[in-house]
Amino acid sequence: MILANMIHQDSFTHSTPGRGTSDIGADVGRVVAAAGIERGTATVFVHHTSASLILCENADPAVRSDLEGWLAHAVPDGDPRFRHDDEGPDDMPAHVRAVLTATSLTIPVRAGQLDLGTWQGIYLYEHRSAPHRRRISVTVLGGATV
Amino acid sequence: MILANMIHQDSFTHSTPGRGTSDIGADVGRVVAAAGIERGTATVFVHHTSASLILCENADPAVRSDLEGWLAHAVPDGDPRFRHDDEGPDDMPAHVRAVLTATSLTIPVRAGQLDLGTWQGIYLYEHRSAPHRRRISVTVLGGATV
Amino acid sequence: MILANMIHQDSFTHSTPGRGTSDIGADVGRVVAAAGIERGTATVFVHHTSASLILCENADPAVRSDLEGWLAHAVPDGDPRFRHDDEGPDDMPAHVRAVLTATSLTIPVRAGQLDLGTWQGIYLYEHRSAPHRRRISVTVLGGATV
Numbered sequence: 001m002i003l004a005n006m007i008h009q010d011s012f013t014h015s016t017p018g019r020g021t022s023d024i025g026a027d028v029g030r031v032v033a034a035a036g037i038e039r040g041t042a043t044v045f046v047h048h049t050s051a052s053l054i055l056c057e058n059a060d061p062a063v064r065s066d067l068e069g070w071l072a073h074a075v076p077d078g079d080p081r082f083r084h085d086d087e088g089p090d091d092m093p094a095h096v097r098a099v100l101t102a103t104s105l106t107i108p109v110r111a112g113q114l115d116l117g118t119w120q121g122i123y124l125y126e127h128r129s130a131p132h133r134r135r136i137s138v139t140v141l142g143g144a145t146v
Numbered sequence: 147m148i149l150a151n152m153i154h155q156d157s158f159t160h161s162t163p164g165r166g167t168s169d170i171g172a173d174v175g176r177v178v179a180a181a182g183i184e185r186g187t188a189t190v191f192v193h194h195t196s197a198s199l200i201l202c203e204n205a206d207p208a209v210r211s212d213l214e215g216w217l218a219h220a221v222p223d224g225d226p227r228f229r230h231d232d233e234g235p236d237d238m239p240a241h242v243r244a245v246l247t248a249t250s251l252t253i254p255v256r257a258g259q260l261d262l263g264t265w266q267g268i269y270l271y272e273h274r275s276a277p278h279r280r281r282i283s284v285t286v287l288g289g290a291t292v
Numbered sequence: 293m294i295l296a297n298m299i300h301q302d303s304f305t306h307s308t309p310g311r312g313t314s315d316i317g318a319d320v321g322r323v324v325a326a327a328g329i330e331r332g333t334a335t336v337f338v339h340h341t342s343a344s345l346i347l348c349e350n351a352d353p354a355v356r357s358d359l360e361g362w363l364a365h366a367v368p369d370g371d372p373r374f375r376h377d378d379e380g381p382d383d384m385p386a387h388v389r390a391v392l393t394a395t396s397l398t399i400p401v402r403a404g405q406l407d408l409g410t411w412q413g414i415y416l417y418e419h420r421s422a423p424h425r426r427r428i429s430v431t432v433l434g435g436a437t438v
Contacts (some may be wrong), residue, residue, distance in 0.1 A: 005153070050408070055249045062230040069227050090196045096362050099348060100246055108155065117194050138283065140433070142153050185301050216373070263338075265340070266341055
């Protein structure tokens with residue numbers, strides 16, 4: 001079997017409604033499908049420091065709201081220890097949350113598709129209270145039989 | 147020097163004895179050795195949301211038990227704030243722990259081997275109390291001199 | 293458009309002054325520029341378990357000092373729950389901090405450069421109190437038009 005090596009890169013923006021998670025699995029999947037790459041990896045990257053990416057259980061929305069509750073408790077808005085509050089009480093917590101989660105996720109591609117587990121969803125996590133437009137890139141590296 | 151670009155992808159399952167870490171370095175190393183790729187990266191991915199991956203000190207087992215102690219304290223089982231407890235008091239903490247650690251690790255490959263630091267071990271972290279079978283994929287991207 | 297697939301891998305060491313963040317964006321950027329790869333990914337990897345990598349806001353240094361404050365509070369030095377203290381009260385906290393942040397970052401490369409957001413800086417995070425020499429590898433995978 002000969003594999004022709006290929007690279008496919010695309011980006012999209014997602015408008016968030018403020019703090020919380022948005023399922024971006026379909027958007028990422030579209031870039032992977034367009035790549036025509038059978039086997040390799042897809043790297044999802046968010047170009048911001050107050051939003052991040054998570055792979056999380058996709059069946060019960062309570063998982064993501066409980067995660068939000070945990071983060072809100074662990075990194076409280078308006079914590080008086082934070083000096084950086086230029087953009088409000090949710091500014092610095094957003095940066096800490098982004099560091100604790102992920103800016104990039106690298107997911108295997110198999111049979112031309114994201115090879116996720118049954119319960120794995122890809123979420124953009126907005127950590128700021130206000131809505132934001134967030135840019136996300138997907139780079140697919142790998143090959144296809146020729 | 148000419149590098150022929152190559153892709154190698156394989157997966158394996160690991161049966162965990164319940165909460166705690168399992169050294170999967172030899173399993174990952176075997177996939178990398180089979181790849182025949184001299185230089186590039188190996189991406190390790192766990193296809194679950196209540197188990198995760200860490201690179202951690204590999205000499206003193208107390209490092210991993212102390213890490214477990216820290217996580218057990220920071221994300222307590224049975225926390226009444228959690229609504230998602232379908233599978234028990236360790237269910238939601240497992241999802242939070244997975245988000246705080248990593249679902250994928252990308253490690254450089256050099257001279258045909260994982261280029262890890264002296265003290266870096268690759269561990270599968272089971273966050274559920276009960277034993278589970280976990281699927282792990284390794285994708286090696288890179289090249290070899292021809 | 294034909295892309296010739298390419299791999300470029302290099303490493304450098306950074307001497308840290310002890311606990312805190314060091315901007316390594318220029319060092320990583322130099323490896324990416326030397327790669328001559330137009331499109332793909334750059335994976336930055338730190339070969340240690342008591343130092344780590346973060347992508348963080350690069351305009352206001354208070355963001356990184358607030359992050360340090362949060363970590364110092366969440367994972368206190370000398371915590372009596374930690375048994376692993378061979379190298380001092382900052383030893384085990386360094387390992388926990390490394391697990392909570394990142395050992396590898398994969399960043400898209402576009403137009404031959406790291407495609408970072410406006411406010412994204414790449415930092416080496418030294419978690420030990422004493423100065424250390426840390427090794428960092430960069431692997432660039434992708435292609436260039438020929």
